[in-house]
Amino acid sequence: MIDFYKKYYQQGKFIVFMAGKIPANAEQLLNQYFGDLPVTSYAHQPIAIEPVSQKKFRVMNDPAGVQGAIRMARPFPNRHHPDFPKVQVLNNIFGGFFGSRLMNNIREDKGYTYGIYSYLMNQVFDSGWMISTEAGKDVCEATIVEVYKEMEKLRNEKVGDEELSLVRNYMMGSILGDLDGPFHIINRWKTLILNGLDENYFYHSMNIIRTISADELQELAQKYLDPESYYELVVV
Secondary structure (H helix, E strand, C coil): CHHHHHHHHHCCCCCCCCCCCCCCCHHHHHHHHHCCCCCCCCCCCCCCCCCCCCCEEEECCCCCCCEEEEEEEEEECCCCCCHHHHHHHHHHHHHHCCCCHHHHHHHHHCCCCCCEEEEEECCCCCEEEEEEEEEEHHHHHHHHHHHHHHHHHHHHCCCCHHHHHHHHHHHHHHHHHHCCCHHHHHHHHHHHHHCCCCHHHHHHHHHHHHHCCHHHHHHHHHHHCCHHHCEEEEEC
């Protein structure tokens, strides 16, 4: 771990992002405080994901605990894969915002949790699709069953026009909010630059949000919302 830290953190690729009212002597200040840090380059060595004998893990940390933390996830391609921006739309329908299917079912209808979300983890190389929530200890397994039921619905039934329109509007509104001010804007650029992308990726993603069809979403659900691909972890 120490060797890994020295190689990839202390001597890794170093990029500075600046936003806001930048002083005239910014370059001088950067050189003064960061100029002596080494700039090195290295070839990324992919870490092979070793298959495990099982995908369902249950950990009893506190026998007297009343709540369990639930994490369900599968490996997923990074932002360079053509499915990534499309699945962002599917993810929002599934569990990406407060009006999602997971939230409506597991929070509003069943009352198992105060909140449940799914998201694509933003990693530069290999990524993942994660479902995250906390629920009462006695309903953790029922919560997982309901998650898989929502996956099944998305695989077997097309998303309706009204729901798809709602998610489109939510996503476009969120992006507009993320472009309000220099700090939000630099965060957008940081994501693009660190992932080796350019502004065309941004416009391409906007177009997908506006145009993706219910048929495409169902095909993506059949491809990625397969229960056999998901790992389960419950910790009480």
